Amino acid sequence: MRELQTSFAGLTLKNPFIVSSCSLTNSAEKNKKWEDAGAAAVVLKSLFEEEIEAELVHAQQDAHAEELDYLKTYYRAHRLENYLQLIKESKQLCSIPVIASINCYRRADWLQFARHIEEAGADALELNIMSIRSEADEVYGSYEQLHIDILKQVKTVVNIPVIIKLGRNLTNYIPLVDQLYANGAAAVVLFNRMATFDIDIEKLACTQGNALGQSNDLSEVLRWTGLIAGQVPKLNIAASGGISEGASLVKALLAGASVVEVCSALYWNGAGCIEDMLTFLKEWMERHGYESIPQFQGLLNAREGNTPKMFERTQFFSNYSLRND
Ligand SMILES: Cc1cc2nc3c(=O)[nH]c(=O)nc-3n(C[C@H](O)[C@H](O)[C@H](O)COP(=O)(O)O)c2cc1C
Numbered sequence: 243m244r245e246l247q248t249s250f251a252g253l254t255l256k257n258p259f260i261v262s263s264c265s266l267t268n269s270a271e272k273n274k275k276w277e278d279a280g281a282a283a284v285v286l287k288s289l290f291e292e293e294i295e296a297e298l299v300h301a302q303q304d305a306h307a308e309e310l311d312y313l314k315t316y317y318r319a320h321r322l323e324n325y326l327q328l329i330k331e332s333k334q335l336c337s338i339p340v341i342a343s344i345n346c347y348r349r350a351d352w353l354q355f356a357r358h359i360e361e362a363g364a365d366a367l368e369l370n371i372m373s374i375r376s377e378a379d380e381v382y383g384s385y386e387q388l389h390i391d392i393l394k395q396v397k398t399v400v401n402i403p404v405i406i407k408l409g410r411n412l413t414n415y416i417p418l419v420d421q422l423y424a425n426g427a428a429a430v431v432l433f434n435r436m437a438t439f440d441i442d443i444e445k446l447a448c449t450q451g452n453a454l455g456q457s458n459d460l461s462e463v464l465r466w467t468g469l470i471a472g473q474v475p476k477l478n479i480a481a482s483g484g485i486s487e488g489a490s491l492v493k494a495l496l497a498g499a500s501v502v503e504v505c506s507a508l509y510w511n512g513a514g515c516i517e518d519m520l521t522f523l524k525e526w527m528e529r530h531g532y533e534s535i536p537q538f539q540g541l542l543n544a545r546e547g548n549t550p551k552m553f554e555r556t557q558f559f560s561n562y563s564l565r566n567d
Pocket residue numbers: 262263264265287288343370407433434435453454455456459482483484485503504505506507
């Protein structure tokens with residue numbers, strides 16, 4: 243019997259498959275369905291600071307001054323109350339851990355709400371801080387510092403594990419992640435996916451690109467999982483991005499991830515892909531003589547003596563072989 247148990251962010255999970263934050267986890271009924279399909283945990287759809295702020299801006303345009311204070315309080319409280327309800331209902335229906343997710347892109351003042359998330363019964367809290375920085379006068383490096391500042395602030399109000407989900411638009415991951423670990427992060431998620439951007443050349447308009455990811459998103463996830471696992475070995479990592487089949491799950495674990503957080507493959511292939519991936523993992527472990535995940539987790543991370551140069555390779559040197567050369 244192969245043992246698929248793993249630990250992530252202080253939680254003991256029956257296997258390394260987590261359904262990541264997206265609309266697939268925005269109701270307790272959906273979350274129960276993921277549990278029944280074999281998922282070890284779910285991350286709830288994020289509660290978005292940005293969205294609440296946008297609603298407030300809209301309200302400000304229409305409202306009389308005296309109504310504004312009431313509206314601000316109402317919008318925020320209403321959104322937050324719905325989210326707490328989602329946590330409570332998911333906890334009632336599911337026996338797997340339920341991880342809450344909040345998006346905080348600018349200020350951390352309303353993160354006091356994190357305490358209510360903990361009280362509602364969330365097993366952990368994932369912070370989704372990703373945003374595009376587009377102001378020329380922003381101090382270089384302040385976006386990275388924002389991650390550390392928000393983590394510190396949230397850690398003062400909750401005792402549950404705090405997980406930081408990173409975007410792909412950060413610089414210097416290793417020192418950043420080292421600082422996150424030093425300031426109490428229980429884990430990091432590599433990486434969040436940005437809503438994509440495109441241009442319609444006939445309508446001469448900006449449009450949205452494809453929402454869902456593809457299997458070739460995996461390469462950078464493996465690179466950074468391996469590098470971070472080699473340099474900051476005590477910090478748990480969730481690989482997220484391009485985990486589309488059993489082989490990519492095995493690769494993520496070999497690079498050093500404790501778990502995978504999957505979204506697009508569930509949209510593409512449905513709930514059955516959870517069992518497919520876990521069955522592949524068990525069969526692969528059997529073929530390679532592994533009884534449990536810790537026996538091979540991080541075996542190919544970028545530690546000294548383990549081909550770290552492969553992870554650091556960025557240039558197509560002259561000896562790089564291409565199929566049609
Ligand atoms: C349609 C869609 C909605 C998403 N919503 C959220 C979200 O609310 N919060 C979040 O942290 N990540 C969100 N993500 C990112 C996913 O959780 C996941 O980290 C990312 O898509 C990479 O995994 P994948 O390649 O399996 O899709 C979303 C992704 C997609 C495609």
